[in-house]
Amino acid sequence: MIILGLDPGIGTMGYGVIEKSERGDCRAVDYGVVKTPKAENLAVRLCILEEGLNAVFDRFRPDEAAMEELFFSKNITTGIAVAHARGVMLMTCAKRCGRIFEYTPNQIKQALTGYGRADKVQMQRVVAAHLKLASVPRPDDAADALGVALCHAFTSRFGSLFGIR
Numbered sequence: 599m600i601i602l603g604l605d606p607g608i609g610t611m612g613y614g615v616i617e618k619s620e621r622g623d624c625r626a627v628d629y630g631v632v633k634t635p636k637a638e639n640l641a642v643r644l645c646i647l648e649e650g651l652n653a654v655f656d657r658f659r660p661d662e663a664a665m666e667e668l669f670f671s672k673n674i675t676t677g678i679a680v681a682h683a684r685g686v687m688l689m690t691c692a693k694r695c696g697r698i699f700e701y702t703p704n705q706i707k708q709a710l711t712g713y714g715r716a717d718k719v720q721m722q723r724v725v726a727a728h729l730k731l732a733s734v735p736r737p738d739d740a741a742d743a744l745g746v747a748l749c750h751a752f753t754s755r756f757g758s759l760f761g762i763r
Contacts, residue, residue, distance in 0.1 A: 600627065601754075602660035603747025604651075604691075605739045606668065606684040608676075609634055611647050612739030615658045616729070616747045624751050626729040627658060629740040640679065644686045651687060655694040662697040664750035666706065666742065701749050709749040721745055 605612035614629040632650030634643035654660075668677070668684055691698045704714040710724045722734040722741045728748055735741040 599662065600658055600660045601747045601750055602654065602658065602663040602691075602695075603743040603745065603750065604663060604665045604687055605742040605746060606666060606680055606687055607739060608640075608643055608647075608679040608683040609636065610737070610739045611650065611683065611687065612737070612741070612743035613651070613654050614735070614740060614744030614747045615654070615660065616744065616751060618751045618754075622751075624729060624748060626731060626735075626744060629735050629744050631737055631739050640682060644682060647683055648686050648690055651690045652694070655690070660695055662699065662750065662754070663691040663695055664699045664701060664746045665691070666746050667700045667702045699750055699754075701746060701753075705753075706745055706749040709752045710745055 599618045601616050601618060603614040603616070611632045613632070615627040616624050617627050618624050632647055634646045638646070665684070665687060668681055688698065707716040707721060708714045710716070710728070711720055718738070722738070725741050725745045725748060726734045729744065735744055
């Protein structure tokens with residue numbers, strides 16, 4: 599099974615593609631980011647994200663997609679822009695594969711480390727270890743997206759609890 603993990607963002611959207619074997623082993627297929635220029639207006643940036651995500655779907659044809667739920671605490675303006683980006687990502691995933699799952703940051707941390715308050719460095723090291731990578735994936739958004747994909751791979755037997763209806 600090919601799983602696409604996504605880390606939503608308006609300036610940088612992270613993606614991570616993993617393959618889960620029938621035995622449950624996971625390997626990294628690819629990871630990276632889609633960037634949008636700050637100088638562009640919101641509509642253009644959303645189009646860039648959609649084009650980038652469609653290119654990932656065209657290249658890897660994932661069976662399922664998993665996304666981090668939106669979380670922000672201080673800057674509402676940034677949160678709104680990220681929510682727009684997330685909406686485009688959800689729409690694209692729904693059109694392209696139809697099997698979309700969402701996880702909170704704490705659920706992702708719990709699934710990967712067993713501790714819901716793991717810090718960013720711990721998470722990145724665990725992602726690299728689980729995928730047997732020589733180093734921590736860069737940039738951070740790509741490592742986060744791989745973490746989302748791994749979370750889904752580890753918890754997918756409970757898919758009905760996290761799927762978007």
